[in-house]
Amino acid sequence: MTSTVPVVTDIAYRDLLDDPYPIFRRLREMAPAVFVETAKLTLVTRFDDITKIERDPATYSADNPVSLVNKVMGPTFMRKDGAEHAIGRKAIEPSFRATTIKEHWAPKFTAIAESLIDALAPAGEADLFAALAAPMASLTLMEMIGFEPMPWQRLAEWSQSLIEGAGNYAADAEIERKAMQAGADVDAAIEAVLDRHRSNPNPSILSSMINADPSMPIEAIRANIKVIIGGGLNEPRDAILTLVLGLLDHPAQKQSVLVKPELWPAALEEAVRWISPIGMYPRRVTRSVELSGMTLPQDLQIGLCVGAANRDDKRFADPDSFDISRPKQSHLAFGAGPHFCAGTWVSRLTVGKIVGPMLFERLRNLRLRDDAPPVVRGWVFRGPVSLPVRWDV
Numbered sequence: 105m106t107s108t109v110p111v112v113t114d115i116a117y118r119d120l121l122d123d124p125y126p127i128f129r130r131l132r133e134m135a136p137a138v139f140v141e142t143a144k145l146t147l148v149t150r151f152d153d154i155t156k157i158e159r160d161p162a163t164y165s166a167d168n169p170v171s172l173v174n175k176v177m178g179p180t181f182m183r184k185d186g187a188e189h190a191i192g193r194k195a196i197e198p199s200f201r202a203t204t205i206k207e208h209w210a211p212k213f214t215a216i217a218e219s220l221i222d223a224l225a226p227a228g229e230a231d232l233f234a235a236l237a238a239p240m241a242s243l244t245l246m247e248m249i250g251f252e253p254m255p256w257q258r259l260a261e262w263s264q265s266l267i268e269g270a271g272n273y274a275a276d277a278e279i280e281r282k283a284m285q286a287g288a289d290v291d292a293a294i295e296a297v298l299d300r301h302r303s304n305p306n307p308s309i310l311s312s313m314i315n316a317d318p319s320m321p322i323e324a325i326r327a328n329i330k331v332i333i334g335g336g337l338n339e340p341r342d343a344i345l346t347l348v349l350g351l352l353d354h355p356a357q358k359q360s361v362l363v364k365p366e367l368w369p370a371a372l373e374e375a376v377r378w379i380s381p382i383g384m385y386p387r388r389v390t391r392s393v394e395l396s397g398m399t400l401p402q403d404l405q406i407g408l409c410v411g412a413a414n415r416d417d418k419r420f421a422d423p424d425s426f427d428i429s430r431p432k433q434s435h436l437a438f439g440a441g442p443h444f445c446a447g448t449w450v451s452r453l454t455v456g457k458i459v460g461p462m463l464f465e466r467l468r469n470l471r472l473r474d475d476a477p478p479v480v481r482g483w484v485f486r487g488p489v490s491l492p493v494r495w496d497v
């Protein structure tokens with residue numbers, strides 16, 4: 105016996121942005137997939153269903169001919185399946201290898217973290233969003249891509265404009281203009297370094313792309329770099345802030361990582377499970393299919409809410425709590441299947457092994473401010489947008 109997708113009309117978009125978790129719980133309890141009018145999308149929220157979907161890319165495709173990502177960024181491997189996806193993915197792989205991360209990126213990223221933390225240390229207080237997490241994510245991504253040095257704000261602005269353009273379903277002309285301008289700026293920044301990377305192969309993503317597959321068209325290089333700018337900056341930024349927030353809000357857990365630094369990796373995994381930086385990403389149903397007793401029609405657009413799945417109480421006990429000592433259990437914050445995040449291991453290193461430990465070691469008695477509480481927002485992307493803290497100087 106199968107049923108059709110129910111529709112929910114009484115959710116305000118603002119509530120999704122402020123706190124999506126009660127809404128996610130309601131949707132999870134209601135049905136395997138629910139059309140949410142305010143999101144203009146059918147949302148899948150259960151852990152087991154998303155896992156099943158990601159194991160079957162022929163039925164649940166990442167390729168979507170009408171996707172705004174293609175319009176704003178160009179033809180990218182992230183929105184392709186099968187062989188086309190594999191070509192793009194393989195071309196960037198040398199930059200993300202374990203030995204490259206350990207030997208090449210780790211020392212560079214440690215130096216960036218040191219200079220940012222040393223610069224803010226004398227102040228005794230800061231909002232860690234702009235003072236640490238955003239510049240850290242931007243400067244490390246700039247290095248990884250292989251751009252000429254530029255102010256961190258510029259790459260962050262390009263990233264924001266591209267993301268907003270890719271989500272511009274209301275066709276706002278100003279958002280479109282900014283996204284197109286950011287795209288043109290990225291193209292120019294790529295052009296400025298191409299010859300250098302061609303004649304001097306190195307571990308950067310641009311160099312990997314050009315040298316691993318010399319036949320890759322420039323349009324594909326541009327599109328894939330734009331996807332990496334859109335998808336590789338906000339997530340580590342938000343993971344840094346969520347990790348710090350989780351620990352500062354739970355002093356006993358903070359104490360345990362300080363006493364046992366080997367707990368840092370578990371703390372990072374718990375942070376991105378608790379508040380997943382990418383809360384939702386899209387797929388397209390390629391044939392009529394049954395999902396846990398419900399019929400999904402061909403061509404249905406669905407949103408996989410990994411932020412909801414990571415709080416599914418059928419998978420995680422007491423899922424709303426931040427608990428770094430919970431039993432080890434895989435989560436979906438880095439996605440699953442063929443599109444599993446390429447930046448997983450580099451983020452685990454940067455956030456969980458470099459920035460987190462260094463911050464708590466160098467800023468003594470780091471604490472939240474009673475007079476300026478943190479603000480967390482978003483559902484497609486979610487993280488602290490403000491994290492004011494103090495420490496002893």
Ligand code: HEM
Pocket residue numbers: 166181182183193245248331332335336337339340343376380381382385386410436437438439440442443444445446447448450451
């Ligand atoms: C904590 C940090 C991060 C989180 C939580 C995260 C999360 C994700 C998720 C959920 C996906 C799947 C999206 C989809 O299938 O539509 C993804 C894909 C991807 N991520 Fe990440 N990401 C992070 C950091 C990074 C970084 C730092 C980079 C690059 C330097 C990166 C590069 C990518 C790429 C290239 C893909 C597309 C993979 C493919 O389609 O094969 N990510 N990420």
